[in-house]
Ligand SMILES: Nc1ncnc2c1ncn2[C@@H]1O[C@H](COP(=O)(O)OP(=O)(O)O)[C@@H](O)[C@H]1O
């Protein structure tokens with residue numbers, strides 16, 4: 001499988017000699033892709049998000065961790081206005097989401113669709129169109145949201161499917177694919193919009209354990225090639241290896257944000273310590289982390 005080439009340019013970090021170390025390379029100020037400021041969200045009496053602020057720079061892979069129910073999915077859904085925050089602002093590449101710039105007027109559906117096109121979302125349960133082939137699934141949004149010519153959309157979709165190792169499945173229907181293959185289609189479909197940022201909500205947690213690796217490998221290659229990503233995951237080993245930063249949430253708040261070696265090596269808060277203890281495999285050394293056996 002060749003997935004090392006040709007990430008869409010819009011999700012590439014400026015590639016000035018890829019030998020530069022990721023952390024120390026920033027002599028120019030990092031470009032902000034996602035800026036969340038003071039996001040709060042309640043469902044009735046349930047205060048799900050409490051004043052969450054988060055900045056994601058171009059080329060960062062942020063792994064968003066936290067116990068089940070702490071608000072991770074709601075936070076991702078607030079980014080693309082699938083949930084409307086009660087308070088706070090979302091900016092993607094400097095542009096306000098959901099509300100017209102310089103006003104308090106809500107975006108209409110067409111404006112929202114244009115804003116959402118800059119965000120690639122990969123869901124736990126794939127959300128593929130069952131009546132469309134794999135190729136058609138990947139072409140759909142570029143054709144109908146971006147208005148790309150059919151030939152161009154088809155060529156690009158085929159290239160992306162090759163990139164995720166699914167060139168042979170282009171004409172298959174989703175029902176004929178394994179879960180891992182479906183999720184790789186989901187990633188190709190998100191990439192087809194050339195988004196500024198990719199959001200993943202537990203992309204492997206619905207998969208047979210045998211199929212998790214093929215999806216994580218695609219995500220790992222995207223990270224290496226400089227895609228900007230926020231990944232909600234319970235794959236601790238993956239997060240430890242791939243994250244440029246770990247953001248830990250509990251009860252609707254961000255309570256830690258640290259490089260993975262620091263977060264996994266010396267979590268600062270009792271909540272993070274408890275959370276990580278659940279994932280630590282009894283068979284591994286103190287610095288080893290089980291994959292998904294301790295799903296929170
Ligand atoms: N659409 C909704 N309506 C009512 N409650 C919701 C809705 N979405 C999420 N919640 C509640 O918000 C809380 C956080 O959920 P969620 O964001 O899915 O957490 P996580 O992804 O961290 O597991 C949970 O208590 C959940 O039941």
Ligand SMILES: [Mg+2]
Nearest residue numbers: 072073074201
């Ligand atoms: Mg969730």
